[in-house]
Amino acid sequence: MGRQPCCERVGLRRGPWTMEEDAKLMNFILNNGIQCWRLVPKLAGLRRCGKSCRLRWINYLRPDLKRGAFTEAEENMIIELHSRLGNRWSKIAAHFPGRTDNEIKNQWNTKIKKKMKLMGLDSLTHKPIIEQKTESSIAESEEIHQNLEFQESVSIPPPEDYQPICDTNQEKNDYSIKNLEMGSSIMFQNKESVGNFSMDPFQSWMDNPFIWDGFTSLGDYGFP
DNA sequence: AAATATTGCAACCGCTGTCCT
């Protein structure tokens, strides 16, 4: 009845990943792909549970991840999407190729919420906070409004499950990890653009989404 | 320079819907 348990749970490592573990996981997935996360740690020679491996891959090791700080335009897009989608971080992340839901969630909790508060907006309702304001807080708020004001004609691309961004499935998957079945290789491709953005900072990184320096250190661990 | 507070983020926990037997 049912499936086999995910893992033994005894003698498994927890906490921060070492570079050696990262290299093992990366090496395994690049060579074999992913069929079943439960099997990954065993086959890759890791003393981790499959869930932990999955998280590490998705949030840190995926070669298509965009590293680095969020731009002003990205933050504004997150706010806009959050007003429509709420705390559906994975849905929001679908609009940001190379960004993870965890990354966006962290950005929201650590920075954007504060930014919205300074703007006098409730991060839950996205409506103005009604409160007694001092002159200095009003001035501060106005200054922030001026600096952070949404740029005009921001167009949010719809998530893929709402509306295809391309005519064919092949194109639709151009910016995704494909063929993760066991025994197949992983193919990374990038589209020139996804959706319709008129903001230059965002467009510039959209045009160059394959920004990742994780491979540079892999040579030490036997990667080609 | 040391102590304390704050920040940022990686990783874990627990829940939910889906899939498998």
Add this chain to the structure above:
DNA sequence: AAGGACAGCGGTTGCAATATT
């Protein structure tokens, strides 16, 4: 059909790095 494991998701925590006192 039912029980149980799985993948995925969102909330939370722990801790290192940085800023402030």
